[in-house]
Amino acid sequence: MPHRYPMREIARQAGVSEATVDRVLHGRPGVREGTVLQVEQAIADLDRQRSQLRxxxxxxxxxxxxxxxxxxxxxxxxxxxxxxxxxxxxxxxxxxxxxxxxxxxxxxxxxxxxxxxxxxxxxxxxxxxxxxxxxxxxxxxxxxxxxxxxxxxxxxxxxxxxGMDNRAAGATAAFLMCQWLRHVDAAVLVMTSSEMFRGEEEREMGFRAAMRRGDPHRRIVDVSGSDGLDVTSRILASAALQEDPTITAVYSIGGGNKGIAGAFAGADRTCEVFIGHDLGPSNRALLRSGHLTAVLHHDxxxxxxxxxxxxxxxxxxxxxxxxxxxxxxxxxxxxxxxxx
Structure with a gap:
């Protein structure tokens, strides 16, 4: 029986040949598993976008x-x-x-x-x-x-x-941090997913510049390389907390916030201020639970x-x-x- 989408549409969506799509649809051998998954994903994408096809x-x-x-x-x-x-x-x-x-x-x-x-x-x-x-x-x-x-x-x-002006976003995080830590003696943990992303670098630069103006004596502890993943972020944050008992605030530039919150809980430490980015399901839950103080969000x-x-x-x-x-x-x- 013919498929609900023409093979040329599936091939275009998947970025493969029509012959490859034909082999996948009919279960013929000679197609790599990754390519099969690519074609299946293309069909799922077409299902979600089918209103556009009409x-x-x-x-x-x-x-x-x-x-x-x-x-x-x-x-x-x-x-x-x-x-x-x-x-x-x-x-x-x-x-x-x-x-x-x-x-x-x-x-x-x-x-x-x-x-x-x-x-x-x-x-x-x-x-x-x-x-x-x-x-x-x-x-x-x-x-x-x-x-x-x-x-x-x-x-x-x-x-x-x-996207957002990343320097301005970092400066906004610093402004909030200065206000909320006004009467708290604490070091701030700044976490990035990688040193290769320009947006994260600009956020950190904006944060540091605004902190120097608003709270020049506040100590900042940098940790990078989390890839924004919860598991890696927890490991890195846990190591930072163990090494520095004065860390009680976080600016999470690259994500992995569930892992960071878990690191504080595992160390039985209170996070006075925790600022992150992006309003996904995980960050929504952390806001509701009180683990995140604020999220910088763009539509x-x-x-x-x-x-x-x-x-x-x-x-x-x-x-x-x-x-x-x-x-x-x-x-x-x-x-x-x-x-x-």
Missing amino acids: LSGRQFMIDLVMETPRRFSSMVRAALEAELPGLRPAIFRARYHLHETWPIDDLIATLDGIARRGSQGVVLKAPDTPEVAAAIGRLTTVRIPVITFVTDVPMSTRMAYV LRADMRRVAQTVMSYHGAVAGEYRPQTSEIGVITPYNMPPD
Whole structure:
């Protein structure tokens, strides 16, 4: 029996040949397990986006390429797919290339593969390295616009950056920390997932600069390399707490907040102020339980609208040149959380 989607649609979504899709759909041998999963994921993506397939209008296929914890990529994916119907009469579809950790050579191979296959745009969250900048250049050469998301690769040919002003976000965290620790003698633990992401570096720079102005004698303890994962974050935070008994506050730049909270609980230590980023399910639960003091949040659906408008502007589908504004920085507490 014919599949509910044409093979060419599945192949386009999966980024493989129609022959490969045919072998997967009919259970024939000779297909790697990873490719089978890729085709199955493409069909699941089409199921979620099928309302777009019935629309008439200009069609855009974009690729989301992100090295980020699953909790954040799931939020971005949900935000994009929630925005798709509102983009009518334009029809947007998306292919996803999402990894929690990603060897740089594999990431570059994915970007070069998109350059060969074609795309109307790449939304990229990746380390700021010369290799990534060069791959962006190759995409630009074949007229595929690259929009960096959340973290920038400024010394590249990327078309635009979408996300918050990360220095301002770090400074906002420092302002709150100074107010809430005014009468507390404590060192502040600053945790990042990696030293390779420009957005995290800028948040830390903004935080340090504002702390020097507002509370110059406050000691800051840096810990990096968590990959934003809860397990790694707990291990690193536990080691920091064991080494320094004065740490009683945290600015979590790269995530892994459940693990950090677990480290404080395991050490039987109180965290006076705990500021994190992004309003996902885990951070919502930590806010409700009182473990997180505040979360710096930006509206991902608004970000996805900016991405779509940038792509449409590049391809001449909207009048005039569109330049996305930076995202508004929201300070979320347990008492002003927006609906899920």
